[in-house]
Amino acid sequence: MAEIVIDGKSYSFEGKPKLLDFILSKDKEVPFFCYHPSMSAPANCRMCMVKVGQYVKNRDTGEYELDEHGERQIRWFPKLQTSCNMDMMDDMIVHTHETDNLVKRAHKDTLEMILINHPLDCPICDQAGECPLQIQTYKYGPEGSRFEVKKQHKPKHVQLGPRVTLDAERCINCTRCTRFTDEISQSHQLTITRRGDKNHPTTAPGTVFDDPYSMNTIDLCPVGALTSTDFRFKARVWEMNQTPGLDITNGKGVNVDLWTRDNLVLRITPRHNPHVNDYWMTDKGRDAIQLYNENRLSTPSLRLHPKDKDLVMTSWDNTLQTIQEIVESTDSKQILSLGSPYASVEENAAWAHFSQTILKQKPSYTAHVEKGAGDGFLLVDDQAPNTAGCDLLGLKKRTKAALKKAVSESQVIFSLHDDYIERGWITKEDLKGKTWIYFGTNLTQIANAATLTVPITCAAEHTASYINVDQRIQRTYPAKETKYTNRRLDLEMSEGRLDRFGTKFDHWVNEDNKIDCKPLWEIVSDLFSLWGQTITYRHGRDVLESLNQTITALDGITYQAMDDHRGVLLSTSEPQEAST
Amino acid sequence: MSDWKSYEPTLIPNIEGMHQLDTYRKHGGYEALHSVLHDSKKWPDPSSVVQEVKDANIRGRGGAGFNAGLKWSFMPPADGGPRYLACNGDESEPGTFKDRKIFEYNPFLFIEGATIAAYAMSITTIYVYIRGEYRSWIKKMEKAVSDAYDAGLLGKNIMGSTFSVDLVLHSGAGAYICGEETSLLESLEGKRGYPRVKPPFPAQRGLWGRPTTINNIETLSNVPGVIRNGATWFKSIGAETHPGPILYGISGHVNRPGVYELPSGMPVMTLIEEVAQGVKDGKKLKAIIPGGSSTPILPAKDLENLTMDADALRGAGSMMGTAGMVVMDEDTDIVETLWRISKFYHHESCGQCTPCREGTGWLEKILEKVVKGEGTSRDLDLLLDITSQMEGRTICALADAAAWPVRYTISRFREEFEARCKPSLVPVG
Secondary structure (H helix, E strand, O other): OEEEEEOOEEEEEOOOOEHHHHHHHOOOOOOOOOOOOOOOOOOOOOOOEEEEEEEOEOOOOOOEOEOOOOOEOEEEOOOOEEHHHOEOOOOEEEEOOOOOHHHHHHHHHHHHHHHHOOOOOHHHOOOOOOOHHHHHHHHHOOOOOOOOOOOOOOOOOEEOOOOEEEOHHHOOOOOHHHHHHHHHOOOOOEEEEOOHHHOEEEEOOOOOOOOOOOOHHHHHOOOOOEEEOOOOOOOOHHHOEEEEEEOOOOOOOOEEEEEEEOOEEEEEEEOOEOOOOEOOOOHHHHOHHHHHHOOEOOOOEEOOOOOOOOOEEOOHHHHHHHHHHHHHOOOHHHEEEEOOOOOOHHHHHHHHHHHHHOOOOOOEEOOOEOOOOOOOOOOOOEOOOOHHHHHHOOOEEOOHHHHHHHHHHOOEEEEEOOOOOOOOOOOHHHHOOOEEEEEEOEOOHHHHHOOEEEEEOOOOOOOOEEEOOOOEEEEOOOOOOEOOOOOOOOOOOOHHHHHHHOOOOOOOOOOOOOEOOEOHHHHHHHHHHHOOOOOOOOOHHHHHHHHHHHOHHHOOOOHHHHHHOOOEEOOOOOOOOOOO | OOHHHHOOOOOOOOOOOOOOHHHHHHOOOOHHHHHHHHOOOOOOOHHHHHHHHHHHOOEOOOOOOOEHHHHHHOOOOOOOOOOEEEEEEOOOOOOOOOHHHHHHHOHHHHHHHHHHHHHHOOOOEEEEEEOOOOHHHHHHHHHHHHHHHHOOOOEOOHHHOOOOEEEEEEEOOOOHHHHOHHHHHHHHOOOOOOOOOOOOOOOOOOHHHOOEEEEEHHHHHOHHHHHHHHHHHHHOOOOOOOOOEEEEEEEEOEOOOEEEEEEOOEEHHHHHHHHOOOEHHHOOEEEEEEOEOOOOOEEHHHOOOOEEOHHHHHHOOOOOOOOEEEEEEOOOOHHHHHHHHHHHHHHHOOOOOHHHHHHHHHHHHHHHHHHOOOOEHHHHHHHHHHHHHHOOOOOOOHHHHHHHHHHHHHHHOHHHHHHHOEOOOOOOO
16 A cells, blocks of 8 residues: 655555546645546646655665654655646655645746636636636636737637537637547547647538537536537526436436526536446537427317317316316227336336226337447437336337337327327328327427327426436436426425525526426326326325335335435346336 | 867768768778677677667767667567657757758768667667758658668668668658657657657657657767777767767858867867857857757857867856857847747747747747837846746746746846836836
């Protein structure tokens, strides 16, 4: 076991960790820009300087050499060292800025240098509020600048690709973006061009930065040089709530943060989870903001006559009663009940419970797997976030042909989420003469063709869990309000703001953009009561708790456990018989 | 040193047609390589060659002055994989123009030296990196290399032995930074010329991650002489701690600028007054930059009894560098000279590390202000402050190379800078 002394405190370590990694792991701080835990350390920002020395040992005896005061002699490195690429050695002595003025001075000097050509346009910069340069300048920077000559001008608002806009003047040449395309996404699309203080990242002439992971460079950029073409100038960081969530556009189950203001999801960024996505996410996953914000089903709607072109809005009470009338007037053999891999475990389970009790049948589902769509990184073939969840609940999987056949043989169809028409599995003609009751979040083609649409909450509006392709169960939080929820009353919702800025209330939320929708389990509970049964699911937790009893693999799985372990890897991948 | 007039040049001897292979061989060329490859009594194994070169103490002629043989000995034992020798002919330091003389007048001497080095270190491929602007010298080298291949002096089974090595010429694209040994490797790999972080050192992980040694062209050109005449002969030439012949490139305000091969440790004043035949137009000497533009300037008063070797120059507060001496007469505008030098380093900073990328531009811009008479004496202190923010804070030594001229020129010629500046404090009223 080797020993190291950092700021007078000794630590033991094994192997050959890098000094910066080690210091950060001890909850100490060393400022840095170019270093990133998942990429190589180029040591180019020269910010993470520390003073390093080693105890001198007598070559013959192996004893420590002592000075006149009986203290161990230290041989200091002649220059300050960057800690990000420094291998730790036994008997090393390290002084950070906490204990050494020269290190403190070096931080100040480097920041002064970085800032001389950096435009001081924080008031209009998207990065302000979450900018490492801004934060470190306040903490370690000089009081003012001694730079009184002309700044270097570089290209501004350069469209590097469809999603990323570059402001080269803000760039501090940390090369995180180029290293990302070299080492992580391996598209090699970005490089640094020109020389010296004219340096900036760019693509090769005639090519665009259309890497499917391009927007990670925006998150990586320690300044506002790379900005989101879509999001830039839309909102200040401090106006938004940051709520943890999941990427529902793919079966990988990438962990994300949803950034909301006024009940709109304005951007989605990756959330670190070493078991799933590390620090990254796909650009496709960020497009989910459209699913959450646009074209939403709000208020139940009914087609009064099969020939009517449009659906008309109706009340929730009327909706439930209509469903009851339809079910009671139809032979249960004529009813088809469908679950969905796009819906959460809780939604599918609640629906399965209702379906088995009242409709006398277990729901089936169709998987949405596109062979070859996966890339071996964060995109997998499975396009739905919860296929494994459907399997675990014991839902029968139907092929395209089986679905078409089942639809043609049924009179009443209950379906969840999936847009079979858009996917080309059935056509509008197949719906002729059928009663189609659709529980969904968006006005899809199937919603347009349905008899009754019942709006349910989306992944950004409820607490529910999803099981990814690797059998990891993870959960979402409500990030935006519906007509029936209140951020100030729901403690789980306000977390982001309370933690980051310490404000008690969220002043950036108003009544706009609230959707008239309910969680599916609430609708199911209301339906049960129409049939005189008291089964109450008021929260996703209620559904999960009932699953704890009935499905072995989910025994002991709670939201708390998922929070504590960044999702829980389920012990079995075998489909279980659900007996609810 | 008075016997310099009788010194017989060995690197660029005064022999017509030395650039042709047959002439070169007629004058003892390739004897050294032959003995290394075939005289197993004298050279039982490659390490004996390394030892001889180490004993000769050929200090690197590219500027750092590190013992070449010692550098060779850092190469790990051969493991059957590829190993490389990169020959640095980028020669981009202003005031330096010595290696091109070798390319032009004695290319086979260098090629022989590189081949011996390749044998000594079990190198499989030699890369010769030549400054891109040296179009005509690259052509000359291409001819020489192809002649050497034709004569069986490069390629498979050199001189009938079991030793084989290839030599590849690579022309730079005009970046000063690619003369820095690790960015030279990056450039050879086809990448952007950014210096690498050390450790790992090139001997452990160099070109394409394989053991690599980088030597200057002039350094390698000294190797055949050492092999033929022995380390003792080499050590008897010139200064004791920095022995051997040196190509002095003298430029600036002298009557006969040029490259002169003379022993190391030549008195500076002899070089100026006798070798280069004095300062132009009979003017007085003001200062010299001894070894390329990054080495600290020395005022004329410090040049009496000063000799051109690493230790003497360090004692005088400068460096040997590449021995490319720039001579400046009494009418030289030191302020403008420094501005021009800073402009060069600003233009050539690769921009990888913050202090150099930002600092070089800042230095240039303040110096421009001073040259235009808009500077204040406070700016001079700021300049010195900036240099201390750059020195020793970067991956490679370019920040130092850019900072030293500023630091030492201002501290050694402060009055001239003050004279161009307005006072910092302007009295009120």
